[in-house]
Amino acid sequence: MSAPLLEFGPDIWVGEGPVVPFFLGFPYPTRMAVIRLSDGSLFVWSPVALSDELKGEVDSLGQVRYLVSPNFLHHLFLGEWKSAYPNASLFASPGLRKRRKDLIFDGDLADAPDEGWAADLDQVLVHGSFVMTEAVFFHRASRTAIFADLIENLPRDWFGGWRGYVARLDGIMEPNPGAPREWRASFINRRKARAALGRILDWPIERVLIAHGKPAVSNGKAFVRNAFTWLLGS
Incomplete structure (x- = not known):
């Protein structure tokens, strides 16, 4: 059951979705923007x-024009949204x-915004x-950076038993947000990753919205830096 939309900033709202099972039965909260x-x-x-x-x-906010998957793990509900909004353009993340x-996709996310949303x-x-590969977005009006799985910040008591122990080792829980360690290890070309992060940190970030866990409503750039110490410090 999805929760009502909540305003996150000027012209941006968040919606909490159901908990979904992931690898080895880890329950993950879901969030949309x-x-x-x-x-x-x-x-x-x-x-x-x-x-x-x-x-x-x-529907009370406007007409849905774009449906976007930020990475290839965030796809579970694209089909039902496309069915509900057949005139919306569906954009695929890499892979x-x-x-x-x-699914029939109308476009692919690139390393620059599509002309349809480039103004915002x-x-x-x-x-x-x-x-x-994940697409990270920046909403100018609210100064919000938007991450899917590159930053996770789950409550310390979210996972129980052995899953909680693994999640803490994985580096995805408060107060130390970040990407799962196994994904960090897959970044064999850190030069490319740092270049992308450098562009992100050039944005005037105030807020950070993430798919899994507690977002940052202030000091956003510091939040991002903290989440990427594994990349900035190596």
Whole structure:
């Protein structure tokens, strides 16, 4: 069951989705963002399960024009959103087309924003990993950087038993946010990753929205730096 949308900043809202099982049964919370662009249309980032209540709230904000997956793990609910909004353009993150051959994509995320949202959002592809490439976005009006899995910040009591122990070792829990250690290890080309991070840190970040865990509502740039000490310090 999806929760109602909450305002995160000017023209940006967040919606909490259901908990979904991940590798070895780790339960992950889900979160989406809805951004109202300058032309009044909506950009939906990492859609969560679509309930009637959520659809009603989204429709009250404007017309859904873009549906975006930030990386190839964030795809579970794209199909139901595309069915509900057939006129919206569906954009694939790197590698997602191979995973979701059942979906018809209208475009692919690149290392620069699509012209449809370039007036309101900037974006960077964080290359360097042989496992996965993530698109990170910046919403100018709210000065919000938006991360999917490159920054996770789950409550210390989120996972129970052995999963909690593993998650702490993985470096994805408060007060030390970050990417899972196994994903960090996959960044064999750290020069490329640092270049992407440098572009991100050039943004005037005040807030940081993430898919999994507690976001940052102030001191956003410091939050990002803290989450990437594994990359900046190596």
